[in-house]
Amino acid sequence: MGLSPMPSDAPNQDAPDGVRSNQDARDASISEGVATLVPHNRALGIRFVEAKGGSVTLALPYDEKLVGDPATRVLHGGAITTLMDATCGIAVFVKLNEPIQIATLDLRIDYLKPALPDREVHARANCFKVTRNVAFVRCETYHAQNPSDLVAVANGTFMLFRSAGSEPKGGAQ
Amino acid sequence: MGLSPMPSDAPNQDAPDGVRSNQDARDASISEGVATLVPHNRALGIRFVEAKGGSVTLALPYDEKLVGDPATRVLHGGAITTLMDATCGIAVFVKLNEPIQIATLDLRIDYLKPALPDREVHARANCFKVTRNVAFVRCETYHAQNPSDLVAVANGTFMLFRSAGSEPKGGAQ
């Protein structure tokens, strides 16, 4: 996924109770970014679930138009991969916590078992390392009802296009 | 992509002119399998282009609903990956030349450059090795106008689920 920095989406400061936390605002911003602003996510029905503990979770509801094999009605591997690519990208964004343009450099997916008919699939990604130019991410995908029984795992690297001004002085990698 | 064997689609033998070659019939069958029978391919607009010289080519026409970044209108990496997964699967089918159930075991994608707005993307895959249980495939993706300027490459392995009857006696791998 190539992504421009998401538009800043400041929390509504004059809400009567001022109760909306920064994290809620961030999550609302991510949610909109995932499900509304990216046309292909919207077309597939991908939506934001949560960002916590350094991980980001997105959901892909079952839909007949995502089917890869009409005989079994299991999801197309490409739909699973699209979900994982999107989830990895958001995990990088959340980790960076600043507006930096990113792009998927590579993605490697293991398919452990088919995604079953009529069941929502969740992907949870964690960006576990960031260098000057590259972010490393891991993502696990499973039926929403059973997070420990993995459907697929992905490992990805994302390029970071930091603007010159954001560079640390003398920074190497 | 998990795929059941495609329905056999024998050429119409009693066509008046008998002009339809076996290869044309095979290609028509693949074309229908790709673009009509697989719901997610159909939803994305993926269609068959050709199968020749051991390679299979599929096309993904540009569509706003495939966009990954609204700021640049480049395609979502997931759409590219879905195209490559589908193309790799068909390349395995063509190579096997018999009705064997297959499933993507893993897929590794390098994204070399963005897929530009308003341009059709082609993926060409070659299944270069088949063992008892596994098929190995490589796929190159590019804008249709410029096959030598790659957008992405993929390497994949597919599991083959041969039925017992098709097993060579005493077969190991």
Place this chain on the structure above:
Amino acid sequence: MGLSPMPSDAPNQDAPDGVRSNQDARDASISEGVATLVPHNRALGIRFVEAKGGSVTLALPYDEKLVGDPATRVLHGGAITTLMDATCGIAVFVKLNEPIQIATLDLRIDYLKPALPDREVHARANCFKVTRNVAFVRCETYHAQNPSDLVAVANGTFMLFRSAGSEPKGGAQ
């Protein structure tokens, strides 16, 4: 790594105190398998550290002959990969817990940072999924002193060559 089943290595039953547990015996067997029986592991100095909680850890002591860049004295990426391949293979063996021939099908490595001079490197692998024909493994590599600061991660799939007799009746995948 292609590996034949390791020789069974029964615990010494007539030890005076009978204190040697099955796990100790298994670990001794693994240790010998890793460090003594496999010539290339022995040539590199790879040794067994522990197998617990479903994970296996092997060590690669620093050695000048493993250096990849004489200017920096960092280890050759290939030495790190060899360590990870070996560790993944042992993790599959421990998980299977029966004598099945295995072979690496594919291995994908991310290099996060250089392995520093004069420091021992550890790799810890976990086989997180086994199907009829394939085992999936993940491996993390780090300087022994600092397990949380990763040097490299690997994901691998291994083929399992079960003998006919070991097949479950009617087993599919």
Place this chain on the structure above:
Amino acid sequence: MGLSPMPSDAPNQDAPDGVRSNQDARDASISEGVATLVPHNRALGIRFVEAKGGSVTLALPYDEKLVGDPATRVLHGGAITTLMDATCGIAVFVKLNEPIQIATLDLRIDYLKPALPDREVHARANCFKVTRNVAFVRCETYHAQNPSDLVAVANGTFMLFRSAGSEPKGGAQ
């Protein structure tokens, strides 16, 4: 493989006959870089074969100390991977044609068949794309006698650490 720029090794300009071509000089420099200067290559016996047509070929002679499975005497997958990592790195160097520090970012290997006893293995790599920060490489490995029967294939990405002075003004990727 992390590699500092190789020492420049200018051809002997004042050789009486001036017969030594630039390419010969380059090849001699690469050959020394591969087989002599990198300790781990030297320990494994890796040597330079040729660089032509955009591809680089290195060789790994069979040696008992490279064996991964004593029962079959096939090479350790790690030795094959080390060969491929080294070959990919040299292919990037040759493609760049200027002294830039590089490091393997990731490497993904498919093992198609075992490397047989007593046979030399060759790896041929081609760096098919270079961006500002990343080089993409593909490598095929085979027994020297039979280049078309592949033992393994690898795809890798390498980070390029261009010095500030070498940067195009305002260059993005």
